[in-house]
Amino acid sequence: MKKIEAIIRSSRFDEVKEALSENGINFFTFMEVKGYGHQKGETHTYRGAVYDVGYIARMKLEIMVSNDFVQPAIDAILASAKTGEVGDGKIAIVNLDEIVQIRTGLRNESAINTK
């Protein structure tokens, strides 16, 4: 089992969600994060001083899947999250030793609700 961590533009969130859903992935956890990278932060102005806020706002999705779903998930995200502009974000794959569903106590493959 793997955990897919995707950092995406919040404006692409709906599209990514739909693309994942079309690939049978209807489960994930997400949060708002701040990114620092190629793309510079927004430029703000306050009382005559112009400054860079130093970050860009992004969404992070964490998706636990069984191994078969890793490639389809990556493809779905690539297809839906890409704008081609600097700042599109990254996907990382982390290996998971174990997954437990709290409600049932079921472990691993059977704990993942990817279907």
Add this chain to the structure above:
Amino acid sequence: MKKIEAIIRSSRFDEVKEALSENGINFFTFMEVKGYGHQKGETHTYRGAVYDVGYIARMKLEIMVSNDFVQPAIDAILASAKTGEVGDGKIAIVNLDEIVQIRTGLRNESAINTK
């Protein structure tokens, strides 16, 4: 060393904290996250239109522990976070290559404050 990632209901937070503490785990980091899964989002009404907010609010706990503590931690979370209703959340176990305590520079087992 492992990192335990638990996604739980915020209403169970206090119970989970207590259960971990009873098992000698007095250290973790947590954050508010949004979940998308079996349980549907809250239904809101605004000016005559009913809609699903598309997510449920959850807490995510990240607990770094030495290997001995993995099973007790899982058991403690299962016992304290479970309501039996859809939406109870998941626990995932990630392997850690290394842990460093910033204050002391100590590494690995000695860096983890589980006792």
Add this chain to the structure above:
Amino acid sequence: MKKIEAIIRSSRFDEVKEALSENGINFFTFMEVKGYGHQKGETHTYRGAVYDVGYIARMKLEIMVSNDFVQPAIDAILASAKTGEVGDGKIAIVNLDEIVQIRTGLRNESAINTK
């Protein structure tokens, strides 16, 4: 490739950012988290009752790097985030199976913008 997860004081954020940058690491994602550990939470007073809010506010940085950069990154963080007081936080290293840059579809080393 590794993901470095660093939990630091928000008051050290600027210093850490600079130290990473000096080591050629100009890319990371960060978020506000709450910590529970050695350091007790802030003590608040409200209408005559004194209470511990139960957590301390921290920043979490997630930095994906190729293996060569792990040690320099750890050193940079240790040097810049340390105050020596209880509550300085932790660094953890997670192995990554794969990294994909959404904009280009490039994978792994070439996907990481550490240079």
Add this chain to the structure above:
Amino acid sequence: MNEEALLKANEALEAANQAMFTANNVWMLVATVLVFIMHLGFATLEAGFVQRKNVVNILFKNVMIIAIGLLTYYIIGFNLMYPGSDYAGEFFGFAGFGLSNPEGAAGLIEYADAGYSYWTDFIFQGMFAATCCTIVSGAVAERIKLVPFLIFCFLFVTISYPITGMWKWGAGWLDAAGFYDFAGSTIVHSVGGWGALAGIILLGARKGKYTSKGIRPIPGHSMPLAAMGVFLLWFGWFGFNGGSVLSADAGLVSLVFVTTALAAAAGAIGSFVVSFGMFKSFDLSMALNGILGGLVGITAGADLMGPGEAIIVGFIAGCIIPLSVVFFDKLKLDDPVGATSVHLVCGIWGTLAVGLFGSMAGIGQLMIQLKGIAAIGVFTFLFAFIVFFLLKKSVGIRVPEEEEVAGLDIAEHGSPAYVGVNQAAFSTAKG
């Protein structure tokens, strides 16, 4: 020409009287709008002192209270509170449903001895009426069911408040007995406070407030809202007390302004000093409650005191606040906004103060004040307790625990008070 001069003089006198009537009435109308804006003050104060998840609910209640209060006061309340001279010295009277300008436009100036017009009388009193329910709404916040609460308000403002109000302001038996309550320390504030007390006794505390390990405070979600509420209440209080002169009498209204302002200021200082002494912190919520305590305290005797006496009365009210808040917490009576301390306790204090300070002070007056406090307290508390009790036994008054945890905004209104930054988090709608 002799006749002409007299005619002219009469004309001039009538014009002067009309001018005075107009000036008086302008002041009473200004006082009315000032009392009106107190409802925004209560709304923001209470909204600031509750948790984020119960803000829509408290705002909704405050909106409905003023609407219900004005309408029922028109239909029943006004004629129950001011039944007319036929019922002087009585316990109860009613002059019939609805309103009717008694004499028509021509008679306007005679209505209240040139102090104000008939319509002004109604609308000024109407703005006061809803206040008693607003006070309750803060104390029972975060756990009461909406519809039973609105039923309670309807009955409280339509029946209970006008009846006890009539006892004094409607020339009833307490008035005849010499009880004095200038602008309503007892008649408005304590009445609200007794209703609040009955409510919180029957409701119980918010989940998690009183634990086996001690009190677990549930801080209000926004201090700017709370502070705004207090400033707006103070602002409105100039109309509440100043309008209670029932004319624009220059000397008296301005004296009432001075006593009101100084008592509020002294209340802030009193609360500051005592709460710093007790808790070693500069507690904003206490200073805010201290101002309100000072205002409630001076309300019964704002026209009887000199500035120095007003300062003493306000200062003591301010000192009472932290002690009273801690006291109610000791009793496990959970009042998120401190309404019982501010309105009930300081309302009693202010009413007693009439017997202790100012131009009516004296042991005899003190006894009469006690009598009035007790009579109105017993009636109001019983009324509120019975209504809440019957509601509790029938439809229930407390939301289910899940709803309390989730917050009343989502549970009862399906709508949060604040919506976050990121619209992307919204899925496509169903409806």
Add this chain to the structure above:
Amino acid sequence: MNEEALLKANEALEAANQAMFTANNVWMLVATVLVFIMHLGFATLEAGFVQRKNVVNILFKNVMIIAIGLLTYYIIGFNLMYPGSDYAGEFFGFAGFGLSNPEGAAGLIEYADAGYSYWTDFIFQGMFAATCCTIVSGAVAERIKLVPFLIFCFLFVTISYPITGMWKWGAGWLDAAGFYDFAGSTIVHSVGGWGALAGIILLGARKGKYTSKGIRPIPGHSMPLAAMGVFLLWFGWFGFNGGSVLSADAGLVSLVFVTTALAAAAGAIGSFVVSFGMFKSFDLSMALNGILGGLVGITAGADLMGPGEAIIVGFIAGCIIPLSVVFFDKLKLDDPVGATSVHLVCGIWGTLAVGLFGSMAGIGQLMIQLKGIAAIGVFTFLFAFIVFFLLKKSVGIRVPEEEEVAGLDIAEHGSPAYVGVNQAAFSTAKG
């Protein structure tokens, strides 16, 4: 001594007249500040009903509207709206640029029959003027470009509003025809509403509001701000309607207070009942709009109704609100704050109500009311439509999609409305 008495009597009469003039003028000035604060009411209401990312923008617009409104009303508007008796019964008139106290200080009392001074007249009317643009600003929020919007406002408040205002209040042809609109259900509120309607037709809906799967609501970011706005508007409305008596006449102003307050309260109840029936939820935003609907509804006939009639007019206005909001959504006319429902629809209703209830009711009056509604509606809608259309074809009126997604605060102002907890997130400045 005979002579002396007459002289004295004359002196007294003059003094009495001056006193009455002063009292009248005090009321009109108080009404002016109350109308002024409605601009804060609009600002907070609109700010509360938009998304977090468009708050600076809406506040900026509200600040600029009042500034532009006052200045242009001074330069042109006032003399276009009140060109003087030479233009009575006409469609258009203009008394020249700027202001000049016509008779000097000595003539002050004669200016408006001792009701108010020349300067008071200007400033009271000036406070009204900007309102029509503020109404538009809410409806077109979250997607209109700033500069074209300010150009629209400039033209709307400088030309369109004074011209139609003159038709009735400036003694123009509609006044001669017997049209009645006491404080501006049509002349102020519907005019704003027609401008809003033209704007939202030409602008289109906010991105993502109307999807193939149905309506996707875009909830306002702060209910406390919205509620504050409604209370402040209600507060100010006592000046808006009460000041429209144009003197401090005790009977009439106080009657207007009563009808205004009761209509607002009934509007809240009407909206509450209908929206609960329709959506099975206690919708705060609807209750708030219901209050405003009741206020707009009573505005045309606030001096003609008894309290019972005012309650009916307000209640119906409140009932209209949820129906109208749903109706505009059906037409895919996107109005974030409900300005078209509140100001246009209830403005029409209120103007018609003059022909149905109160002392002028009658089929003949109803027809004249319809005529006035139609004439002003056609003129204003066409004016606004043409101006917005020309702006659309030239500079464009809608922000680019990316800017809409990012929010106008960052895109147009480079500055968010709220800055988060953690300053550490700020990098060192460039500038």
Add this chain to the structure above:
Amino acid sequence: MNEEALLKANEALEAANQAMFTANNVWMLVATVLVFIMHLGFATLEAGFVQRKNVVNILFKNVMIIAIGLLTYYIIGFNLMYPGSDYAGEFFGFAGFGLSNPEGAAGLIEYADAGYSYWTDFIFQGMFAATCCTIVSGAVAERIKLVPFLIFCFLFVTISYPITGMWKWGAGWLDAAGFYDFAGSTIVHSVGGWGALAGIILLGARKGKYTSKGIRPIPGHSMPLAAMGVFLLWFGWFGFNGGSVLSADAGLVSLVFVTTALAAAAGAIGSFVVSFGMFKSFDLSMALNGILGGLVGITAGADLMGPGEAIIVGFIAGCIIPLSVVFFDKLKLDDPVGATSVHLVCGIWGTLAVGLFGSMAGIGQLMIQLKGIAAIGVFTFLFAFIVFFLLKKSVGIRVPEEEEVAGLDIAEHGSPAYVGVNQAAFSTAKG
């Protein structure tokens, strides 16, 4: 019958005079409540312009300032500022501690030539007094220690403000010299501004504001709060300037309303134009400060100007704002709310404007204005500097760096201004 007519005429004249007195006094009391609500305006403006972590602190200070201001003005300030005719033309006078209605109720109308009563005089002036400290509180926000600040305020409002106020309004030497300051551009606003300047010089800038790489702005946490503050201040200013007529004189008060409103509007435009020119952005915070600049600017001569002149004075004040803000930043004088630009710089400008525009304009007057500005400036700045300096050397005036980083809300008050969504984050209480 002859006698009867004369008696009647006398009675009528007295009634007319009483009516005028009452009307005048009603206006002065309304002005008082309007000035009162400016304290809420300052509180929300300053709260909006500081960081989230310092909001409780600034609210607490604003609450304490009005409390301290009113009480000390009662005990000392009023009789120091208005020591009576014995001290006319002097530098200093004192009429004793506390207040005493000098003639009793019967003499009320004579007190100020039927303009207002004794108590009105005190309370109107008392509301002004605290303003000077409120101005300082904004400038020194986010880094000053609470208790030393309150000590400073106590001394500033009790001693410094009344002494310089006496020089002009208390009929002191500057009044005798012909200095003119209608409602306090210098006497209130610049005085506050000088105190602020002394404070920020001795305190130093907030940590991280001026870096080696340039200015790092520290944006205010809530623009809605800031905007609300400015609207409330503008609202209150109608009482501040309108009440300074010291009667309800219809022509003069309404002229002051016109000049005040137009100057504020022109200030917004001036600031908008210049700041757009300088920074190419539509900066809300500058537009808000521009309004305040226009208001401060017109304050000294609001009764002397025609509307056109008021627009010029206000427009120039608005233009000054962005230049002045940038200028103080160049000097590394850190003022989170722009109090020095608004109150000090525009206060000086407004005082000078009396010599340049309006009915007193002239080179001689200009010189006298300069003299007054200098005299009051030197005295106030020295007073404030010495007090702050002594406090700095004794108890210290700046919070430790950790406290500044953590925020004063937690460090000094143990309580955040806003509490988040999730109560689950709270542990069980200790206390």
